[in-house]
Amino acid sequence: MSQRLDAGMLLLADLVGFPTVTSESNLDLINYATDHLGPHASEVRLTYDETRRKANLLATIGPLTDGGVILSGHTDVVPAEEGDWAGAPFVAMRREQRIYGRGTADMKGFIACALAMAPFYSSLHLSRPIHIALTFDEEVGCRGARVLIDDLVVKGPKPSAAIVGEPTSMSIVTAHKGCYEYTTTITGVEGHGSQPHLGVNAVEHAARFVNLLLELGDALKTSASGSSLFDPPHTTISVGTIRGGSARNVLAGECVVEWEMRPVTRTDAEMVLGELNRFETELRASLGGDIYLMTVCEGEVGGLESDLSSNAVRLLSELLDTSETATVPFGTEGGLYQLAGIPTAVCGPGSIEVAHQPNEYVTLEQLEVCLDMMQGLGEKLSNT
Secondary structure: OOOHHHHHHHHHHHHHHHEEEEEOOOOOHHHHHHHHHHHHHEEEEEEOOOOOOOOEEEEEEEOOOOOEEEEEEEEEEOOOHHHOOOOOOOEEEEOEEEEEOOOOHHHHHHHHHHHHHHHHHHHHHHHOOOOEEEEEEEEEOOHHHHHHHHHHHHHHOEEEEEEEEEOOOEEEEEEEEEEEEEEEEEEEOOOOOOHHHHOHHHHHHHHHHHHHHHHHHHOOOOOOOOOOOOOOOEEEEEEEEEOOOOOOOOOOOOEEEEEEEEEOOHHHHHHHHHHHHHHHHHHHHHHHHOEEEEEEEEEEOOOEEEOOOHHHHHHHHHHOOOEEEEEOOOOOOOHHHHHHOEEEEEEOOOOOOOOOOOOEEHHHHHHHHHHHHHHHHHHHHHHO
16 A cells, blocks of 8 residues: 555544534534645645635746636535434544545545645646645535635636546536526414414415425426436436424424525526525415515535546546546536536546445545546646
């Protein structure tokens, strides 16, 4: 086993130990990464959310010039119920040729590889910089990446390519659907279950709202282009959580529905949102001021559609010695980098099939391939 892989595994164990569930602060991890990268970087910039409990990190190794390459990963992870795991989810555990722990695949394995390569990058005479970007709140609408990219666009330097290290089993992903996330709150009039005519049950109307989402999802199945590269080929809608009511004999005054849409085209998204607006208008017309719907957009991240001849795709093809590319149904921060004019592709260790699952893992083989790719990147951008 190489010293490079040993370093990556130690860093990954430390990263998993930070329970950076999206609802919590990621500052301990960001401070750890800052301490690790500081001695090797020309510049380290932090940007924050409005509470300053969460931060992005952008570390530049090499000259502060345009034309560099971003290695981008998000620091937040989804929750993990300890009882569902063979071990503690926030304690990295190696079994045979796998490392288990929340975030090992999505996507602290990629981050660990980038941190492990920092000393190597700083030892080179880089002609163009390598940027390591760590973001917050990817899992709830890519909020952190928006802040980091806005700062990058204003202050520079402008990269020539971005590699987003989501788990693709180190395949080069050039396209994915958008990811639109919403929270809809239905407010009614609380009352006693024995007198439903005197109240407005928010849960019952939330059920009608969810039923409409399901109907729209079914309708979208027939709208997919025959040339769609996605699996499934059509825009999808998914309801994640429903919270409302206090007891079976109480008319619920409020119900909250968290849902998402993965659009293939913007037209699909506009159709769905238009139908939901029509539903709200008709509901309020029938019930007046006794019912209120409010939908908050948690994030609308456009899809990724990389030109196969783009800097990012060509670079990864050379580094991985393959011309094969793939598309995926899940969303990433890649659409935001692309929207900012930075050619982008997605490639990272681990499989999406184990992400967000109990006993999430990444294989040592995948980490080794990722480290090889990152070493090749440094050599390619080096004058030596």
